Amino acid sequence: MDKTIFAKMDMAAFRKVVDVHLFGTANVAQCLLAAYARQKYGRIVLTTLWLGEMYGNFLASPTMAAASGDAGAVNVCTWKARGDNIRINSWPTAATRMYRPICFAGRRRRNAGPRDDHPVCCNLVSEDAPPK
DSSP states (O other), rough: OOOTTHHHHOHHHHHHHHHHHIEEEEEEEEHHHHHHHHTEEEEEEEOOOOOHTTTOHHHHHHHHHHHHHHHHHHHHHHHHHHTTEEEEEEOOOOEEEEEEEHTTTTTTTTTHHHHHHHHHHHHSSSSSSOOO
């Protein structure tokens, strides 16, 4: 693998990926937080790539940067929303076809998919959802 890919990456392309992944998440979270603050209750689960938070991958650096940014945003939003009975959690398991070979190579979750995450996500949006 050529580790110079990031050094040669077009920053406009990098920005497009970050705009979609980081700002897309931020826009949705901002709308939900405003609505939930008015009703003094809400549950939000943001799915992220755990690879970005744990290991990184120079081949997908803009996506990994956005995933790490999402993790930081969840932490800040959680702190701000506590008084309004709003719980925000991230579930870092996005096992898309594109990332499955990278994320789960040699691990037991190799064939994991959205159905595997359903029970956890239901818990994270329940009334008794754990605070982050």
